[in-house]
Amino acid sequence: MKMIVVFEKSPRLRHIGHLDLMRAMQRAMRRSGLPLRYSQGFNPHILLSFAAPLSVGMPGQREIMEVPIEGTMTEAAFSAMLSPALPPDLPLLSCRAVPDEHPAPMALLAAATYEARFQDVPSGLGDAVERYLNQPEIPALRKTKSGEKPCDLKPMIYGLTLTGDTLRMTLALCEAATCKPDLLLDSLFSFAGTARPRALITRTALWGQEGGCFKPLEAL
Amino acid sequence: MNDAEKARLEELLEKVQKPAQYIGGEMNAVQKPWDSVKTHFAFCFPDTYEIAMSHLGMKILYHLINGKEDAACERVCMPCADMADLMRKENVPLFSLESRAALNHFEIIGFTLQYEMSFTNILEMLDLGRVPVLAADRTEGDPIVVAGGPCAFNPEPLTPFIDAFMIGDGEDVMHELVDCIRDGREAGKPRLDILRALAGLEGVYVPCLYEATYHEDGTLASFSPTDPAAPAVVKKRVVKDLSAAIYPDSIPVPYTEIVHDRMVLEIMRGCTRGCRFCQAGVLYRPVRERSMERLLELADKLQKSTGYEEMSLSSLSSGDYSCLPELIRALMDQYKDKRVSVSLPSMRIDNIVKQSLEETQKVKKSGLTLAPEAGTQRLRDVINKGVTENDLIRAVTDAFECGWSSVKLYFMMGLPTETDEDLQGIGRLAKKVVDAYYALPKEKRAKGVRVTCSASVFVPKPFTPFQWAPQDTIEQVREKQAALRQYLKLKCVNFNWHESPLSMLEACICRGDRRMGRVIYEAWKLGCRLDGWSEHFRFDLWMKAFEACGLDPAFYAYRERPYDELLPWQFIDAGVSQRYLMLENERAKADKTTRDCRHGCNGCGLQSWGVCDFVEHPPLKDKEPAQAPIFD
Numbered sequence: 001m002k003m004i005v006v007f008e009k010s011p012r013l014r015h016i017g018h019l020d021l022m023r024a025m026q027r028a029m030r031r032s033g034l035p036l037r038y039s040q041g042f043n044p045h046i047l048l049s050f051a052a053p054l055s056v057g058m059p060g061q062r063e064i065m066e067v068p069i070e071g072t073m074t075e076a077a078f079s080a081m082l083s084p085a086l087p088p089d090l091p092l093l094s095c096r097a098v099p100d101e102h103p104a105p106m107a108l109l110a111a112a113t114y115e116a117r118f119q120d121v122p123s124g125l126g127d128a129v130e131r132y133l134n135q136p137e138i139p140a141l142r143k144t145k146s147g148e149k150p151c152d153l154k155p156m157i158y159g160l161t162l163t164g165d166t167l168r169m170t171l172a173l174c175e176a177a178t179c180k181p182d183l184l185l186d187s188l189f190s191f192a193g194t195a196r197p198r199a200l201i202t203r204t205a206l207w208g209q210e211g212g213c214f215k216p217l218e219a220l
Numbered sequence: 221m222n223d224a225e226k227a228r229l230e231e232l233l234e235k236v237q238k239p240a241q242y243i244g245g246e247m248n249a250v251q252k253p254w255d256s257v258k259t260h261f262a263f264c265f266p267d268t269y270e271i272a273m274s275h276l277g278m279k280i281l282y283h284l285i286n287g288k289e290d291a292a293c294e295r296v297c298m299p300c301a302d303m304a305d306l307m308r309k310e311n312v313p314l315f316s317l318e319s320r321a322a323l324n325h326f327e328i329i330g331f332t333l334q335y336e337m338s339f340t341n342i343l344e345m346l347d348l349g350r351v352p353v354l355a356a357d358r359t360e361g362d363p364i365v366v367a368g369g370p371c372a373f374n375p376e377p378l379t380p381f382i383d384a385f386m387i388g389d390g391e392d393v394m395h396e397l398v399d400c401i402r403d404g405r406e407a408g409k410p411r412l413d414i415l416r417a418l419a420g421l422e423g424v425y426v427p428c429l430y431e432a433t434y435h436e437d438g439t440l441a442s443f444s445p446t447d448p449a450a451p452a453v454v455k456k457r458v459v460k461d462l463s464a465a466i467y468p469d470s471i472p473v474p475y476t477e478i479v480h481d482r483m484v485l486e487i488m489r490g491c492t493r494g495c496r497f498c499q500a501g502v503l504y505r506p507v508r509e510r511s512m513e514r515l516l517e518l519a520d521k522l523q524k525s526t527g528y529e530e531m532s533l534s535s536l537s538s539g540d541y542s543c544l545p546e547l548i549r550a551l552m553d554q555y556k557d558k559r560v561s562v563s564l565p566s567m568r569i570d571n572i573v574k575q576s577l578e579e580t581q582k583v584k585k586s587g588l589t590l591a592p593e594a595g596t597q598r599l600r601d602v603i604n605k606g607v608t609e610n611d612l613i614r615a616v617t618d619a620f621e622c623g624w625s626s627v628k629l630y631f632m633m634g635l636p637t638e639t640d641e642d643l644q645g646i647g648r649l650a651k652k653v654v655d656a657y658y659a660l661p662k663e664k665r666a667k668g669v670r671v672t673c674s675a676s677v678f679v680p681k682p683f684t685p686f687q688w689a690p691q692d693t694i695e696q697v698r699e700k701q702a703a704l705r706q707y708l709k710l711k712c713v714n715f716n717w718h719e720s721p722l723s724m725l726e727a728c729i730c731r732g733d734r735r736m737g738r739v740i741y742e743a744w745k746l747g748c749r750l751d752g753w754s755e756h757f758r759f760d761l762w763m764k765a766f767e768a769c770g771l772d773p774a775f776y777a778y779r780e781r782p783y784d785e786l787l788p789w790q791f792i793d794a795g796v797s798q799r800y801l802m803l804e805n806e807r808a809k810a811d812k813t814t815r816d817c818r819h820g821c822n823g824c825g826l827q828s829w830g831v832c833d834f835v836e837h838p839p840l841k842d843k844e845p846a847q848a849p850i851f852d
């Protein structure tokens with residue numbers, strides 16, 4: 001069976017990159033004494049996959065990984081073994097046992113919510129957000145391996161609201177289309193005609209889709 | 221740090237390279253609530269995080285101090301240049317990884333002195349941490365700055381900056397020092413009285429209680445205490461029973477990659493072989509082994525607490541551990557299902573048994589490193605490196621047969637009595653290693669042999685038989701390097717060498733006197749720091765600093781010192797007597813070797829300390845005075 005694990009990457013660890021985070025998780029798994037599964041091959045490593053890598057500099061409130069294990073065990077037993085093996089800044093929030101056939105979280109991923117907390121909110125930003133969303137098309141330049149490519153952000157924005165000093169963005173995140181928060185913020189502020197202020201961007205949720213509705217990824 | 225400083229730090233972290241090294245929060249890092257303890261100890265490693273976190277001594281003392289109920293130990297590392305500059309610009313003090321407390325908020329600041337080229341970092345760290353750099357400028361509220369580690373055996377160059385040095389093994393004296401400072405502060409004693417109390421602890425040297433005078437020619441004329449609290453001779457501390465000594469069973473596991481990212485088991489301390497250039501061999505005498513039982517227990521706990529996938533055995537000469545094959549077998553047994561690989565560093569070529577090679581291979585095949593140090597048997601005899609060419613060829617042949625194909629050979633250039641013949645010998649030896657590979661049938665060897673020869677520049681060190689020797693000049697070294705490059709223009713052979721200006725500076729500082737502190741201060745003022753990093757090393761500024769202080773580097777590095785000269789470190793008793801070192805130096809001049817004292821005590825001086833297990837092997841001629849070495 002496998003466990004779908006929800007954990008937090010706390011703000012203190014936001015400068016840790018994805019590969020480092022993965023290594024830290026693998027070591028935590030090894031400390032835990034859980035019946036892990038290993039890859040085949042010359043240099044076997046623990047089977048463990050993250051729903052979506054988190055960029056350097058970004059904390060994540062509800063990150064998700066999938067941990068295949070040997071045999072079966074209860075969710076409570078699993079978390080009792082893993083929790084103490086995790087560093088204090090990577091706490092386990094919940095876990096859910098699913099059969100091996102269950103699709104990988106990565107395959108179900110559709111969108112993510114991010115919150116940008118601004119140090120100084122530019123005046124009129126609320127209005128700008130509204131006008132920004134009312135455009136028939138939101139053209140932007142997306143950086144790809146083969147240079148910059150024009151694209152339309154509009155279909156990739158599922159939600160954009162400003163509350164106080166925090167801009168909440170729900171953006172497409174899947175193989176077919178991804179809009180990174182940086183791309184959106186650059187586009188938004190160039191539309192608003194103001195410099196982009198410093199902000200701490202946190203990924204707060206990962207979403208999948210069921211029957212045309214977004215559902216928390218771990219619940220799918 | 222206050223909240224404003226913390227907020228500024230967060231902004232800095234977004235601007236610097238490799239910010240992850242400044243965040244702390246690692247698994248097993250110990251973070252005690254600040255107000256829950258009386259004594260806060262900042263363990264400072266004067267180099268960057270990736271090096272600091274690879275260092276065993278820091279882990280031992282971190283564990284030891286945090287094991288004390290009323291003390292907390294937090295780690296502080298040297299920031300990289302970009303971070304240091306920004307901290308200064310934005311007025312963010314140097315801080316600890318655990319509590320992000322500014323350095324000047326600690327009661328005790330402790331530096332570990334591993335290599336001379338980290339010394340300017342000490343000044344930089346104190347200054348960034350808002351602690352007066354000069355000990356003389358510190359007042360009642362300021363932290364007490366202490367230091368220990370191998371370079372503390374000649375503490376003189378650092379005396380302007382350090383309040384107290386700990387000489388020798390740190391485990392016991394650290395307890396005493398922390399308690400002594402705590403008691404002193406609790407009793408409201410003035411700073412000087414606390415320092416005087418520290419001077420009363422065995423193995424502690426408080427430099428402000430001593431005075432040095434100099435002859436007109438610049439040599440030391442006298443050195444003595446100026447205070448009755450200070451002993452004339454400071455004796456190094458020795459932990460007698462390593463199995464009973466404290467050792468961490470859990471260590472912080474870094475998030476980012478560091479130089480040695482694995483668990484380390486110190487299996488033994490000290491070395492009996494007596495290589496004459498080797499300072500560690502003298503400083504860490506006598507040899508003490510940690511019991512296999514204890515090692516296996518620690519290995520198990522460490523694995524469980526860290527989750528590391530690799531473990532290495534550490535000591536000056538792991539091959540000498542009395543039951544190494546048994547230990548490796550037992551470790552492998554214990555780790556069989558846990559997928560932990562075991563690697564053996566610093567093996568000496570004369571005791572690599574094929575059996576251990578085969579066993580390491582089963583676990584992990586890292587590169588094979590061998591250190592013949594010199595190219596001819598004559599010079600190896602001079603330095604007492606008890607290794608023959610046959611040993612070396614046998615060892616590499618075994619290794620090639622076991623599947624190794626890349627071998628690193630370490631040599632030293634500029635050893636006393638070295639001639640061109642010895643350099644040519646390095647070339648011949650490298651060639652023979654390559655030949656040994658091709659002598660094996662194709663199906664018995666791995667593909668693609670690679671022999672890497674590294675030649676460092678010999679630096680005469682205090683407390684070695686060569687402590688009186690002159691170093692080759694930078695020009696001499698450059699000529700030798702050029703010659704060696706020719707001799708090593710061979711198929712399948714690479715050659716690496718070290719920069720000679722750095723080695724020259726090392727020679728000056730490691731055998732320096734108190735006045736060298738002025739040079740270090742001046743160099744730092746001129747902008748020197750991170751000298752161990754080639755991109756930051758500024759030889760020109762160091763030379764300016766010497767000039768500004770009216771001191772000549774040649775006086776420290778290139779001068780042969782007579783036996784009757786008072787040496788700046790002579791007041792420190794490392795157990796091995798000056799007389800023994802002299803006799804060894806004379807034997808070197810006569811190309812005579814001295815046996816490994818595992819096979820019989822040579823009377824190095826430690827025999828009267830009651831700490832050396834090998835003394836019981838009776839000296840060959842017991843009529844001789846105790847100090848006289850007895851040789852094969």
Ligand code: SF4
Nearest residue numbers: 817821822824827832
């Ligand atoms: S006392 Fe004797 S046996 Fe011990 S380290 Fe010295 S020479 Fe070797």
